[in-house]
Amino acid sequence: MSKPEKRLKCGPITASIWAENKIVQGEMVKFYSINIDKAYKDGDTWKHTTSFAVEDLPKVALVANEAYRYLRLSSTEDDRT
Numbered sequence: 001m002s003k004p005e006k007r008l009k010c011g012p013i014t015a016s017i018w019a020e021n022k023i024v025q026g027e028m029v030k031f032y033s034i035n036i037d038k039a040y041k042d043g044d045t046w047k048h049t050t051s052f053a054v055e056d057l058p059k060v061a062l063v064a065n066e067a068y069r070y071l072r073l074s075s076t077e078d079d080r081t
Contacts, residue, residue: 005032008066012039013056015063017070034067036060 004016016035021028037048038056052060 004035006067006070008063008070010059010062013037013052013059013063014039015067017067032071034064036063 005019006017008015008017014037016037018033018035020031020033022031023029035050037050038052039046039048041047
């Protein structure tokens with residue numbers, strides 16, 4: 001299984017940035033997607049969910065903003081999608 005290009009964590013909340021190359025009109029273009037999840041422990045097992053409590057939302061916003069910053073403001077590439 002491939003790894004994300006970048007992971008951004010705030011407590012149990014993680015934003016994973018995935019990159020995928022696709023050919024568009026004969027040209028290789030890199031596309032990005034972001035998954036945000038929350039880790040929690042169920043007994044001795046770590047699990048993940050995409051459902052968040054009200055108290056999680058500031059952390060969700062923080063990792064989402066940092067993902068945006070990584071993709072848009074810190075980019076050395078001209079056209080991140």
